Amino acid sequence: MTLDPDQLGRSKSDLAETLRRLRLEAGLTGDRLSVRCGISQSKISKIETGKLTPTLVDVERILRALGAPAALVREVSSLARTANTEWQDKRASWRRGIEKRQAELASLESDATELRYFLPAMITGLLATPEYIRASLSHSPGDRTIVVGRKLERQAALYDESKSFTFLLTEQAVKWALLPPQAMAVQIDRLASLTHLPSVRIGVIPYGTLITRGPMNTFTVYDDRLATVESFTGRLAFRDHRDIQRYREIFSIFEESALFGDEARGLLGEWAMMYRE
Structure with a gap:
């Protein structure tokens, strides 16, 4: 993980935007994703709007529920790890x-x-x-x-x-x-x-x-x-x-x-x- 201070500041919004885009591309509503990954709909909403920074475990559960390929899981997980660093x-x-x-x-x-x-x-x-x-x-x-x-x-x-x-x-x-x-x-x-x-x-x-x-x-x-x-x-x-x-x-x-x-x-x-x- 490259610790560029500017990137650390952007990563939270980038992660929120990426997770929202992936959900929409999968054709799922927040409610349906909530059921699939076992995370409350309100928490998913906060994650996608950038009000809450998800842990790596949260991100991996969401990506599994979306059926993301392994390469995409690695890419988004790296972004999530950066988002959890200040x-x-x-x-x-x-x-x-x-x-x-x-x-x-x-x-x-x-x-x-x-x-x-x-x-x-x-x-x-x-x-x-x-x-x-x-x-x-x-x-x-x-x-x-x-x-x-x-x-x-x-x-x-x-x-x-x-x-x-x-x-x-x-x-x-x-x-x-x-x-x-x-x-x-x-x-x-x-x-x-x-x-x-x-x-x-x-x-x-x-x-x-x-x-x-x-x-x-x-x-x-x-x-x-x-x-x-x-x-x-x-x-x-x-x-x-x-x-x-x-x-x-x-x-x-x-x-x-x-x-x-x-x-x-x-x-x-x-x-x-x-x-x-």
């Missing part, structure tokens, strides 16, 4: 106000029960001290004081025992010197203290750990409904279940190699001492 441009987020992004993240964290964070480069705001958060925003425009406050407010979710947070950090992510040595030691101490929370698991992957997958990107998985992948210029949001499942599988590979509990706290203590010395 590009969120960082500059656009800045124009809207970076504090609005914090509200969006808080909503995602509130709705999710199982949250997984793979952090190969830096510490996420949920685990950060105020000093670390301020330093991480040094290249962001706007009122950073508000954003720091919003990030700290979001940390309250870590104490919600109805949720499960798993954070995987590479040694580089923990040690990346965003702050002077003493402040970095405090930040690493905070990571160690958070490992004692019932809802939080923090795993660390030290240098030299043999893993057959490279740490390509920071990514987050919210339950089984959303995966987001970070880059310098923005983020990709995947809503197709196959993409989400793939990120969960990759997360599991890294999780199997991470150290947790006393082993993680032991390493964090050594790394904090390194900065103190």
Whole structure:
């Protein structure tokens, strides 16, 4: 799948138009298609008007009901997968106000029960001290004081025992010197203290750990409904279940190699001492 941001924006309307055209070419009404594929007529109407983005499973059920040939199924399924991928441009987020992004993240964290964070480069705001958060925003425009406050407010979710947070950090992510040595030691101490929370698991992957997958990107998985992948210029949001499942599988590979509990706290203590010395 080629991830052209412009194509990602057009794909939803293209998919809606394609599915409607195929239904008409098959000589079916929305009601008859509904009966054949087991999807409600109202949902089919929303899909065809672009008000609802169908999952790949929905699209495959519709195409089977229409008797589409295999080549057409592959073509439209590819379009559906693109339609379930969203590009969120960082500059656009800045124009809207970076504090609005914090509200969006808080909503995602509130709705999710199982949250997984793979952090190969830096510490996420949920685990950060105020000093670390301020330093991480040094290249962001706007009122950073508000954003720091919003990030700290979001940390309250870590104490919600109805949720499960798993954070995987590479040694580089923990040690990346965003702050002077003493402040970095405090930040690493905070990571160690958070490992004692019932809802939080923090795993660390030290240098030299043999893993057959490279740490390509920071990514987050919210339950089984959303995966987001970070880059310098923005983020990709995947809503197709196959993409989400793939990120969960990759997360599991890294999780199997991470150290947790006393082993993680032991390493964090050594790394904090390194900065103190």
